[in-house]
Amino acid sequence: MTLEILTSDDLRDVQHGFFTRKGGASSGVFQGLNCGYGSSDQKEIVTINRARVAQAMDVASAALVTIHQTHSADVEVIRSADQNTGPADAMVTDVPGLALGILTADCQPVLFADADAGVIGAAHAGWRGALDGILENTVQSMVDLGATREKISAVVGPSISQRAYEVGPEFLDSFLSDDPENSRFFIQGNGDRQMFDLPAYGLHRLQAAGVGSAGWIQHCTYSDPQRFFSYRRTTHEKEADYGRLISVIRL
Template sequence: MTLEILTSDLLAPLRHGFFTRKGGASSGVFSGLNCGRGSSDQTEAVLINRARVAGAMGAEPDALVSLNQVHSADVITAESARDAAPDADAVVTATPGLVLAILTADCQPVLFADHKAGVIGAAHAGWRGALDGVLENTLQAMETLGAHRDDTVAVIGPSISQAAYEVGPEFFDNFMTEDPENSRFFAGGGGDRMMFDLPAFGLHRLRQAGIGQAQWTRHCTYSDPARFFSYRRSVHAGEADYGRLIATIRL
């Protein structure tokens, strides 16, 4: 089956993509293009999937720069591919040929580019990372490589939408403690529950940081099981594990 790759005019002509689950070698709950090496999927299937992604990016599998994502605001700068995946949730580079890769399954995959400076970035921005500043830190790391944030664009890929993201009062309090105006990203739910708009919050943080342009692809991971993996959907279905989507960009 052919890979399905979502792209954005903001990032073109750079090679990039938000890959759906279509076209992979995995089966069962991981059926499709599961690229999560930390999942309980068969290692061989995951390696095949990652090789297909690298091929779609015009690169060898060892050119993929991956992270051990820990829901932090930490960013690394990549100058070469490495065997060990460092603990971080974003990566930037000005090195042609490297393929920056981010894994998600409801959290925001965010791809960045300053076309003029030749600097790119990729971030994993769940609610914790976004609240703690991973998006702003990515822009700062890109600036150390020569990027200018008003020339930088960012695209948020498939993420869980507000209609599917029910949260409790403790979650809400985390955002109110930082800024009472964050209440705009919450809508009423049943009882003491609320619905959180993660992509809107991500766009807000990017625009507040002074980025040139930012957009969301408007794909909800939870509501489209044929195309996307979703951690929350897997929990609701009582599944033992879940696949991970991959988003990539290269100079």
């Protein structure tokens, strides 16, 4: 099956792609393009899937750079494909030929570019990372490499949508403690539950960081099992494990 790659006009000046699960070699609960070595899928199969992604991005497999994501606000500056990286949740580079890959399964994959400056970024922004500043830190790291804040385009890829993201009162309290105006990203659910709009919150943080444009690709990972892996859907369906989607950008 052919790979399915979603793109955004806001990033049309750089090669990029939000890959769905279609076209991969994995089977079972990982059916399709599982790119997560952190899953219990066969490592050899994940390697095949990543090689297909690299080929689609016109880079060697070794030039597809990923990091150990930990829901932090830490950003790595990538200078070479083989550099040692610590745990982090975003990467930036100004080196042509490197492809930055972010893995997700409901959290926001966010791709960034200032095409004029030749600086790109990629971030994994779940609720914790977004609240702690991963998006702003990515923007600042790009500026440190020569990007202009107002010329940065940022696009949020397939993520869990508000209609599928039920949270408890402690979750709401974390956001209200940070900023009472964050209440606008929640609507009432059943009982004491709230429904959280993660993509809208991500876009808010990007806009507050001063980027030139910020948008969401408008695909919900939870609601489309044929195209997307979803940690929350896997949990609800009591499956043993779940695949990881990959989103990639390169100069």
